[in-house]
């Protein structure tokens with residue numbers, strides 16, 4: 539068994555996920571290296587910030603530079619200079635979130651136009667398994683149908699049906715030596731459809747299970763409520779992955795409801811907009827009130843950005859569109875989210891997650 543729960547606190551769990559490239563303490567925040575890079579950061583900085591596992595995007599790596607090239611150069615770990623665990627998504631999320639590039643969704647697979655050259659392309663269960671096997675990731679994800687929020691129930695039902703059909707095929711498909719494969723459940727926040735999806739996907743006995751099709755545009759309270767009843771439906775002895783959440787409040791929401799892994803592009807995306815996530819809420823560094831502020835982004839943070847640079851300096855870099863602004867903000871945002879996650883893990887082990895969460899929320903709601 540690749541996953542062990544080591545402590546629980548209410549519905550929340552702390553654990554360890556063992557992969558071919560090392561152990562991942564959970565709950566785990568997975569920084570996203572979309573194109574085999576966590577934007578602007580060196581892998582050593584990502585590790586030093588506390589990341590134990592990265593996420594790579596199958597869609598983008600398939601089109602540029604291509605899985606065959608990466609395989610010829612020793613696989614994704616060697617290619618990007620990261621020897622820790624890597625999870626690759628199936629590419630399905632990109633296909634379904636770029637709805638105007640969708641051409642056909644059929645039993646065989648999904649046909650779409652590549653965002654790179656507009657050429658028609660197709661993903662099938664077997665093909666995304668093959669791509670991820672060549673990339674050599676530690677965890678491969680199943681191809682699923684991920685509709686946006688608010689689609690008619692019939693479309694959700696069809697998403698559940700196809701997701702199960704594809705997962706059944708992918709389970710028997712090729713995988714890299716030692717590669718774990720996670721199944722994805724769909725059904726949005728429709729209780730009947732979600733439980734049908736969970737039953738069908740859990741029966742396929744994957745190494746881990748994800749809640750897909752949430753955090754896709756529905757109101758946050760609806761999402762949190764769905765996680766509350768859906769997470770406990772997933773097998774208790776396997777890791778539970780919530781796809782696509784990474785704001786500090788959201789992280790605390792899903793951890794408390796029994797989620798073990800999550801990913802988001804937020805730390806680097808916020809960096810690009812000049813925003814810092816801090817223990818006292820979000821700071822927009824463009825704000826004139828930081829012009830002469832000698833303090834760090836976050837007094838409680840010990841990252842390389844906060845231990846050396848002032849808000850005033852970073853504000854200057856943001857305003858002048860200096861590349862260093864993006865690096866310093868991304869590094870801090872990533873460190874902060876990883877610290878929140880580690881703090882939650884420690885709190886679960888001490889049986890005080892509720893207090894930790896309350897304290898974090900109270901501080902983040904205050905003015906910096």
Ligand SMILES: [Zn+2]
Nearest residue numbers: 839841844870
């Ligand atoms: Zn910091």
